[in-house]
Amino acid sequence: xxxxxxxxxxxxxxxxxxxxxxxxxxIALLPAVLVAIxxxxxxxxxxxxVSVISCxxxxxxxxxxxxxxxxxxxxxxxxxTGVLLALNLPVSSPWWLILIGAVVAIGIAKMTFGGLGQNFxxxxxxxxxxxxxxxxxxxxxxxFQAPVDGYIFGNAEISRAAMDATSGATPLSFVKEQIAQGMxxxxxxxxxxxxxxxxxFSAIGGSAGELAELALLLGFIYLLIRxxxxxxxxxxxxxxxxxxxxxxxxxxxxxxxxPLFHIFSGGLLLGAFFMATDYVTSPMNLKGQIxxxxxxxxxxxxxxxxxxxxxxxxxxxxxMNATVPLxxxxxxxxxxxxxxxx
Amino acid sequence: xxxxxxxxxxPADKKISQNAQIEKLPIPKTVYISMIQxxxxxxxxxxxxxxxxxxxxxxGTPTGFVSAPIxxxxxxxxxxxxxxxxxxxxxxxxxxxxxxxDEWMEGIDRSETIEREIKLDAKQIVERVKECGVVGLGGATxxxxxxxxxxxxxxxxxxxxxxxxxxPYLTSDYRVMMEMPEQVIIGGTxxxxxxxxxxxxxxxxxxxxxxxxxxxxxxxKYSGVEVVTLKKKYPQGGEKQLIDAVIGKRVPxxxxxxxxxxxxxxxxxxxxxxEAVQKNKPLFEGVMTVTGDxxxxxxxxxxxxxxxxxxxxxxxxxxxxxxxxxISGGPMMGKAIVNIDAPTLKGTSSILYLTEAQTxxxxxxxxxxxxxxADACPMGLEPYLLNKLGRASMMDExxxxxxYDCIECGCCSFTCPAYIPLLDTIRQSxxxxxxxxxxRTAPAPAK
Numbered sequence: 001x002x003x004x005x006x007x008x009x010x011x012x013x014x015x016x017x018x019x020x021x022x023x024x025x026x027i028a029l030l031p032a033v034l035v036a037i038x039x040x041x042x043x044x045x046x047x048x049x050v051s052v053i054s055c056x057x058x059x060x061x062x063x064x065x066x067x068x069x070x071x072x073x074x075x076x077x078x079x080x081t082g083v084l085l086a087l088n089l090p091v092s093s094p095w096w097l098i099l100i101g102a103v104v105a106i107g108i109a110k111m112t113f114g115g116l117g118q119n120f121x122x123x124x125x126x127x128x129x130x131x132x133x134x135x136x137x138x139x140x141x142x143x144f145q146a147p148v149d150g151y152i153f154g155n156a157e158i159s160r161a162a163m164d165a166t167s168g169a170t171p172l173s174f175v176k177e178q179i180a181q182g183m184x185x186x187x188x189x190x191x192x193x194x195x196x197x198x199x200x201f202s203a204i205g206g207s208a209g210e211l212a213e214l215a216l217l218l219g220f221i222y223l224l225i226r227x228x229x230x231x232x233x234x235x236x237x238x239x240x241x242x243x244x245x246x247x248x249x250x251x252x253x254x255x256x257x258x259p260l261f262h263i264f265s266g267g268l269l270l271g272a273f274f275m276a277t278d279y280v281t282s283p284m285n286l287k288g289q290i291x292x293x294x295x296x297x298x299x300x301x302x303x304x305x306x307x308x309x310x311x312x313x314x315x316x317x318x319x320m321n322a323t324v325p326l327x328x329x330x331x332x333x334x335x336x337x338x339x340x341x342x
Numbered sequence: 343x344x345x346x347x348x349x350x351x352x353p354a355d356k357k358i359s360q361n362a363q364i365e366k367l368p369i370p371k372t373v374y375i376s377m378i379q380x381x382x383x384x385x386x387x388x389x390x391x392x393x394x395x396x397x398x399x400x401x402g403t404p405t406g407f408v409s410a411p412i413x414x415x416x417x418x419x420x421x422x423x424x425x426x427x428x429x430x431x432x433x434x435x436x437x438x439x440x441x442x443x444d445e446w447m448e449g450i451d452r453s454e455t456i457e458r459e460i461k462l463d464a465k466q467i468v469e470r471v472k473e474c475g476v477v478g479l480g481g482a483t484x485x486x487x488x489x490x491x492x493x494x495x496x497x498x499x500x501x502x503x504x505x506x507x508x509x510p511y512l513t514s515d516y517r518v519m520m521e522m523p524e525q526v527i528i529g530g531t532x533x534x535x536x537x538x539x540x541x542x543x544x545x546x547x548x549x550x551x552x553x554x555x556x557x558x559x560x561x562x563k564y565s566g567v568e569v570v571t572l573k574k575k576y577p578q579g580g581e582k583q584l585i586d587a588v589i590g591k592r593v594p595x596x597x598x599x600x601x602x603x604x605x606x607x608x609x610x611x612x613x614x615x616x617e618a619v620q621k622n623k624p625l626f627e628g629v630m631t632v633t634g635d636x637x638x639x640x641x642x643x644x645x646x647x648x649x650x651x652x653x654x655x656x657x658x659x660x661x662x663x664x665x666x667x668x669i670s671g672g673p674m675m676g677k678a679i680v681n682i683d684a685p686t687l688k689g690t691s692s693i694l695y696l697t698e699a700q701t702x703x704x705x706x707x708x709x710x711x712x713x714x715x716a717d718a719c720p721m722g723l724e725p726y727l728l729n730k731l732g733r734a735s736m737m738d739e740x741x742x743x744x745x746y747d748c749i750e751c752g753c754c755s756f757t758c759p760a761y762i763p764l765l766d767t768i769r770q771s772x773x774x775x776x777x778x779x780x781x782r783t784a785p786a787p788a789k
Contacts (some may be wrong), residue, residue: 005667006678008766010752011701012353012510016759018710075707117708117760284713284724334722335348335582336595336747 018116022076024228028219029083029274035212040091050095052082054102062111077116081105084124087270088207088314089131090139097138101127121321122281125314132314172266173310175257184254213269220273229277232286233293237272238263240297248305256305268300271313281321288327295320343548345573346583347592349720351753353576353674355549356510359633359640364517366644367657369441373416373648374426374685375401377435380477381484382408387437393420398447398624401437410485411475412437415626415646417445429651429670429684430677436685439648450623456524457620460532467536467619474618475625475688480504480579480608481675483689486615489607490536492600499603500541501533502588503612505557506572506579508547509672514629514691515609517642519546519553522613524560529612531564532619537605540566544609545588547574576674577751581606583720595747610691625688630654634695636664648685654693655682666698673701674752704761715754715764721747725754725764732771737778745772746779 036044059078063069072078085101093101105127113119132139178188223229241262248256262268267275276282276296283289296316303312377385385402389395395414402412418441425433446452462470472487492498503526507515519526530542544561546554548571561567570588577583582593584606591602599606607615610629617623625647632641632654639658651670655661661668661682669676671691679693715725723744731739745768754764 004665004679004682005698005701006680007667007703008678008763008769009676009750010674010756010765011667011669011676011678011696012673012756013704013761014351014353014757016714016757017704017761018707018759021710021712021759072707077710115708117710279710279712284711284716284726331743332716332722332724333348334595334744334747335586335720336592336597336722336744338595 018075018077021228022080024223024226025080025274026076026083028222028228029080029087031215031218032087032212032270033083035215036087036091043091046095047089047091047093047098048083048086050098051086051089051102052079054099055079055082055085055106058102058106059111059115062107063115067111067115072115075116078106081110081123084274085127087274088124088128088267090207093138097131097135100134101131104130117280119280120324121318122275122278125275125318125321129314129318171261172304175261176304176310179255185257186254207267207270213264216269216273220269223273223277233277233282233289234272236290236293237276237297237300238268240294241268241301244298244301245305248301262301262304266304266311267313271296271300271317275313276317276320281317281324283324283327283330285328285330285332287330287332288324292320292324292327295323343571343573344587345575345578346580346586346720348722349718349753350575350577350583351718351756352574353510353756355574356635357513357516357549358511358635359631359642360513360516362513362517362641364521364629364642364644367646367649367654369416369444369646370649370653371441372421372650373439373441373646374650375412375415375437375439375648376428376685376687377402377412377437378428379412379483379647379687379689380410380475381482382406382410382488384435385409385412387423387435389420389423389437391420391422394418395420395439396445396447398450398626400624404485408485408488410477410487411473411624413475413624413626414439415648416441418442427681427684429679429681431680451621456528458528460528460535460619462619464536464538467532470619470622471536471615474614474623476611476614476618477625477688478608479610479614479628479689479691480581481671481689481691483687486607486611489600489605490533492537492605493598496598496600497603498537498539498600498605500539500543500589500605501530501537502584502604502606503530503542503544503609504579504581504584504606505544505546505550505553505609506584507550507609508574508576508578509674509676511633511694512631512672512692513633514631514642516550516553517631518609518613518629519550520556523553523556525616526609526612527557527560527564527567528620529607529614529616530567532615533605533607533612534566539605542567543588544569545572545578545584546570547572547578549574577720577749577753580720580749580751582749595744628686628688628690630686630690631692631694632658633692634662634665634697635700636662636697637695638662645686645690647688647690650683650685651679651693652682654686662695664697665695667696667701669694669696674756675750703763706762707760709760709762712759714757714759718753718757720751720753721749723747725768726762728771729762729764729767732767735771735774737771737775740771740775741779745775748772 056073056078060073105123109123109126110119242259245259245262249258283292299316300312383406388403389401396417399414401414404411418439421440422438426436428434468487468490476486477483534542557569572587581599585602585604593599614625627644668679728745752765
């Protein structure tokens with residue numbers, strides 16, 4: 001002992017660190033990634049690999065050459081964005097599409113605002129929406145068919161069935177089209193053979209991360225156990241969607257799909273578990289979080305049932321992201337009440 | 343199980359010195375008795391260089407209502423009265439005494455017998471506690487007699503003995519409960535009598551089952567005394583949190599604890615009150631822990647106030663090679679020691695050695711807005727926001743977000759995954775805002 005450290009209290013720190021939290025999110029996303037790889041083999045590896053590498057590279061280069069600061073890739077947040085971006089893209093995405101997504105997510109949505117913690121919108125979702133609007137053909141419809149060549153060790157029967165059943169469309173867009181053509185719900189389910197089993201066990205077309213709802217649930221439970229997130233936002237979104245679609249379903253079951261279909265299809269669970277719970281772009285206090293989550297649920301259902309897009313989770317989360325600074329003005333419950341004036 | 347209503351963190355317990363019995367520390371050749379050992383106005387020396395003093399003799403008189411007298415902890419000759427550095431490096435007026443023998447003042451009962459009957463009345467108790475220089479030993483060292491003289495508007499309803507000892511490592515309160523349980527309970531009944539209340543709760547955290555059992559063994563004999571087992575959560579021993587945990591009432595912002603009816607005293611204080619009232623012994627000794635993961639000695643001592651910390655460290659085999667930070671107090675709210683030759687004070691509760699790995703601050707990174715600081719804040723504040731406002735010196739905004747409610751427990755800094763030293767900023771901002779608020783209520787200067 002030559003010199004003693006002297007600093008104000010507290011003198012110890014909990015085990016939590018940004019890197020550890022981000023690492024936990026990556027672990028929580030692994031089941032969904034593994035399911036995508038199981039179903040689509042090399043093309044899924046390609047998608048996740050390119051996405052993660054580009055996101056990390058973009059952050060590193062911007063930090064080094066534009067912001068001229070210390071490298072921040074060690075906090076693993078770029079890896080999280082990379083995995084989330086991959087899970088939001090169709091498995092068939094070409095490498096350049098993924099790269100554009102990474103530049104938009106990290107370059108525009110994150111680093112422009114000052115890097116981690118400073119952005120208003122969820123980077124992966126901004127990228128998804130930009131790509132959806134700019135390259136609609138690559139992001140919808142037949143894009144969800146996986147290239148059969150790239151498929152190596154997956155279960156051929158399940159993934160073929162998935163492709164056949166949906167003819168390259170997601171269940172949401174399929175149902176929406178059919179209803180627009182005047183078919184009733186019972187006719188649709190009869191002719192397509194859609195079942196909850198398929199929704200739950202990944203046998204339906206969609207973005208890489210929309211395939212396996214059970215795998216997402218597993219990741220969500222891991223995050224809860226590790227106390228990385230609290231369940232309020234996710235559960236409120238799901239409950240709101242359940243309530244909203246349930247009312248519609250009760251009003252007219254032949255025009256509207258039932259609540260379970262809405263919860264288990266599309267990006268709802270991916271959004272509710274992993275996108276809406278993003279620390280940076282969700283409110284800090286419980287009241288704000290509940291309003292935020294109800295908003296996401298309502299907007300999602302409005303777009304799904306009454307908008308022109310079949311799916312609305314991304315838009316709903318981004319719209320509610322914009323309200324976060326306002327929602328953060330809600331003060332948390334205070335311990336001490338003001339003393340009574342004597 | 344009871345606990346406070348919001349926030350809190352769970353640092354690892356680390357009570358590695360809990361089984362070490364309290365030993366008597368040898369008396370050093372020279373003691374340095376500081377005139378600032380309490381919150382409030384410093385005491386003024388009432389002895390001169392060359393005077394012979396006895397153990398327990400008054401050597402510093404209080405100045406003002408919130409102040410406390412200081413007594414000599416040794417017998418010997420006053421060698422000097424000078425400014426010396428305290429453990430933080432501040433200059434403090436100090437009486438330096440060369441020790442000769444160990445001759446106590448007459449009238450101090452040094453026997454081991456437990457005096458159960460309380461002969462003094464309420465007024466005499468408060469007077470005795472004041473004369474004996476008893477101060478709060480839980481950390482703040484607020485003069486106990488002041489707490490026992492609540493303003494006429496306040497109506498005390500109960501005494502709460504703070505036995506939470508929620509800081510990691512510290513075991514001095516635990517040892518006092520294990521070895522002097524009945525004296526602590528008698529101390530509680532004395533406090534009840536002084537305040538004219540008939541209820542005394544002893545709040546102990548669940549991680550001290552033996553102490554709980556010990557106290558329960560005796561409290562049946564004393565009416566109104568009840569042991570309350572609390573959940574283990576930091577900062578349970580914070581006065582506001584403890585009152586909330588035990589009686590479910592909240593101290594108002596900027597208000598006094600007694601506004602809830604509760605008067606809180608630490609275990610060590612209750613014992614000091616017992617010694618003052620039943621044994622006529624002024625407060626010149628204290629129980630402290632010497633501990634740390636890197637230390638091969640885990641001990642609890644009774645020390646004479648004014649013993650140099652370095653003397654104690656030497657007595658315990660010297661400073662461990664791996665120690666990078668030495669703390670007086672707990673790791674959450676204690677003070678880092680700047681000057682290891684500084685003397686112990688009435689309120690000194692420990693010498694804690696931490697290694698570099700345990701205590702070195704990591705470089706801060708961007709706030710990720712996880713909200714963990716707000717969840718951890720036991721006062722329901724928003725530390726991330728206060729930190730931002732504080733760094734921008736936005737005083738009005740800081741006040742609007744109740745920075746003055748902060749109890750400086752450190753839960754926010756402890757929990758922050760980005761390693762932002764939130765409390766550093768908030769502590770400074772709080773001081774600045776409180777100063778402004780005070781100047782506002784002060785009478786306008788005469789024109």
